[in-house]
Amino acid sequence: MASSVSLAEIRKLSPEADKSWLDTIIKGDCVAALEALPAGSIDMIFADPPYNLQLGGDLTRPDQSAVDAVNDHWDQFESFQAYDAFTRAWLLACRRVLKPNGTIWVIGSYHNIFRVGSSLQDLGFWLLNDVVWRKTNPMPNFRGRRFQNAHETLIWASRDADAKSYTFNYEAMKAANDDVQMRSDWLFPICTGGERLKDENGRKVHPTQKPEALLARIMMASSKPGDVVLDPFFGTGTTGAVARRLGRHFVGVEREDSYIDAARKRIDAVEPLGKAELTVMTGKRAEPRVAFNVLIEAGLIRPGQVLTDSRKRFKAIVRADGTVVADNVAGSIHKVGAAVQGFDACNGWTFWHTEKDGELAPIDEFRTIVRAEMARAG
């Protein structure tokens, strides 16, 4: 499952046809490694970049941007600049491989997340949410000079400002959250216990292993089964393990052999879930469209029938062509519904009702019947 491939091997293959990089860990620096992947090939990215600000020689590209600040903190400023250059480089590489409707998640702490967020904005990503991971069991502040650092911040962004059809499983998130919208503050324990990878001496393999529950929430929210999820700082492969379990493909980039080895073993041991368990809750948006006149043709509504709103303040009469008429307005169920209320818009399906045995029922119920028949007919 999780085998390592060389860059050269990938490059000599046709990028179009080549899918050999799916479900693999690419060894190397993330900017260079990502150049080997085809543009627009990734559905979702999760990135947990280093936030050590004393980066030294690890940075890959010189900074090209002008410095217009004047202050007496040159040393410090230079290291922020270096971190910014590093950040822009890997974010640009990620942006190239991301599909137009793909999204990226980046996690960080107050040491680096403001640099990351600014860079995302500067490079043209469009921020969708910032999400707070509240830790149930954070490390205490030992010196008592600050608040206990009990959260980390995630940024969720689309590739472009006008990206509209990115994946967000709104109904699934809501249904899973006691039927109320999922908020931007999430509560999870940090990664400890059996989930935490240890070496033969009982020492943790990676210093900042993220909990699988966090990655699962992210992937369930913003990806679909079969999607390709990239992690440019793969570490010990939490992203890969969760992706495999949830029926997503992964690509990881990692420099350290010890992490790659641990990740590969870990991912190979994962048992993927079945199709039924992975089916995602969808809402009306995903249902096939039904035109109003189909209800007439099916005999569920007849021409001349009277429609009213739920409080019987307005009424409209159905015409044979699938339009309706109220006082001085005629048109679609939506147009007429909006007009009688004086609104710009209206969902006619839920606004208009018919009377059946003395009880009012929205015409949307007939649409449900039609949809069920459509589903049976394929």
Add this chain to the structure above:
Amino acid sequence: MASSVSLAEIRKLSPEADKSWLDTIIKGDCVAALEALPAGSIDMIFADPPYNLQLGGDLTRPDQSAVDAVNDHWDQFESFQAYDAFTRAWLLACRRVLKPNGTIWVIGSYHNIFRVGSSLQDLGFWLLNDVVWRKTNPMPNFRGRRFQNAHETLIWASRDADAKSYTFNYEAMKAANDDVQMRSDWLFPICTGGERLKDENGRKVHPTQKPEALLARIMMASSKPGDVVLDPFFGTGTTGAVARRLGRHFVGVEREDSYIDAARKRIDAVEPLGKAELTVMTGKRAEPRVAFNVLIEAGLIRPGQVLTDSRKRFKAIVRADGTVVADNVAGSIHKVGAAVQGFDACNGWTFWHTEKDGELAPIDEFRTIVRAEMARAG
């Protein structure tokens, strides 16, 4: 108490002896106004700058009513560069008037907070914490395209990296927080009800008035009685009102006359607390709400597992997204529980059971386990 003084008036006085600007609102642009204050004269700054929301078209609620958006002229910026220049200018002005051991708080949303955080770091401030204000009652996401934006971010920073003796009332915070360290995630309602300033027509005076509880937490944590607290974007004077109540001096800078008038009346009506009452204040605590997917994420319930009612008449299968499926219905535990019984509503927590060692137990028992952990995290 809260009188307005002209810049010229302040300037002609000796800056050393002059304290006439204490407990006043200075009318004008904040950068220019701050030039009139002596350097190193401020103990703590709270700043609620424009967020640069970049809103597109109008937004309507599902009932077609209009959302009252923040589209004020003061929140319009041409570009991120323009916003950054504005941010650096006012932060530099703040830095000059801040005492060497003073600290600054800035609040923002994901639209601007990354720019603010980066600028703070670039200008030599030293970040101490980022703090999350979790809203008990945030505005919903009306289109279902993102997570509900349920928090705002505060950054707390000292003037310099090597500042050691800034004020942090660690013991008071801990005592106020049930004798455990105060965390970086705080829970408060947004400012509504009697606290929200309204004009004679019942409309809100300021679009973004902050709750006094938030300011009280900030001042109790990071200032002492008698300290001078500056607010460069004073608005309707929440900072001034809380400062006066808590025995701190304030200085406010504000451009709009209507806000200044409202703030002055408001502050004059504040009754300062006595010395004894200034010691410990407590905040509201969370009512632990647990969603079904938390049990999955915690590994207490696994995707594919079968749930039944107490008499095993109905069964449902758990999916990875936190929804469940029975015969022809899918959705939340509540929705599906209601559907299989033919009811309108159902408490899925007590209706659905799992089998463990041949005995049925309601899934509510798992929730109890999770609640214990959540309680620890506040």
Add this chain to the structure above:
DNA sequence: GGCTGATCTGAATCATCTA
């Protein structure tokens, strides 16, 4: 006055498909 249910509102970067 008290209770019940309807209405209103809050820092919001909030569509998608067909012609």
Add this chain to the structure above:
DNA sequence: GTAGATGATTCAGATCAGC
């Protein structure tokens, strides 16, 4: 690409109307 039509979408809490 753009214009027009379809039709999807809200939580907590304060306030108010009506009994």
